[in-house]
Amino acid sequence: MLFTQTCPRLQIFLSLTVLSIVVGCSSDTPDIPDTASVSGTVTYKGEPLKGASIVFSNTAVKPTAKPAANATINAITDESGQFELKSYFGARTERKGVIPGTYKVTLLKMVPPGKMTAAEYQAKVTAANQIVSGGGVLTQAQTPPELQQLLPRQYSDVTASKLEATVVADQENQFQFDLK
Incomplete structure (x- = not known):
């Protein structure tokens, strides 16, 4: 009997708590200044x-x-x-x-090193990703080189x-x- 009397109060309390959390956390960051194009x-x-x-x-x-x-x-x-x-x-x-x-x-x-084209570099990255996603470990030859500035x-x-x-x-x- 006590549970049925307190249950509506508990529901209201929980609803208000959740609402206050949602409202408090959904701030639209009003202190962000205007920007210019x-x-x-x-x-x-x-x-x-x-x-x-x-x-x-x-x-x-x-x-x-x-x-x-x-x-x-x-x-x-x-x-x-x-x-x-x-x-x-x-x-x-x-x-x-x-x-x-x-x-x-x-x-x-950033560009591929030396005379390597972007397409060649991307093919090497794709092949390396396939090896790694399959649980493999890349050898030095399979590892794509670092891009250069x-x-x-x-x-x-x-x-x-x-x-x-x-x-x-x-x-x-x-x-x-x-x-x-």
């Missing part, structure tokens, strides 16, 4: 640079800054070397564009890059990076 083109030695990672780094941000200020800002260039940046504020929050400010720019383009350090290292971009609020920010 950023796009552009990257060329290397006069040609569009396809498949390169472009990263905007806010080097003025202190490690103790709010998470919004420590956003990861990057994109991959398309077939014509064009990019459009997105900012990632943690695992679940993505915004088109960048928080206005001045950024250090780095570009990374195509771009000089002056573009690919955040400590050496002289590339900068100033993003202005409430406007389309277009950048052209012509790497030599």
Whole structure:
């Protein structure tokens, strides 16, 4: 008899507890600042640079800054070397564009070593994945070689890059990076 009288109270208590957890954990992170649209083109030695990672780094941000200020800002260039940046504020929050400010720019383009083509490299990776997924162990000959950085350090290292971009609020920010 006591159980049937307390059961509705327990159900209400549990329902309210679950609701408060869901509401408390589903915050939409209201302290993320507005972003401005950023796009552009990257060329290397006069040609569009396809498949390169472009990263905007806010080097003025202190490690103790709010998470919004420590956003990861990057994109991959398309077939014509064009990019459009997105900012990632943690695992679940993505915004088109960048928080206005001045950024250090780095570009990374990893390629197969030597004269190995991208198709040859991918075939070696696929074969290695099949061996490993079947429980096998790769020999040195079966292990794909490390990819190499195509771009000089002056573009690919955040400590050496002289590339900068100033993003202005409430406007389309277009950048052209012509790497030599």
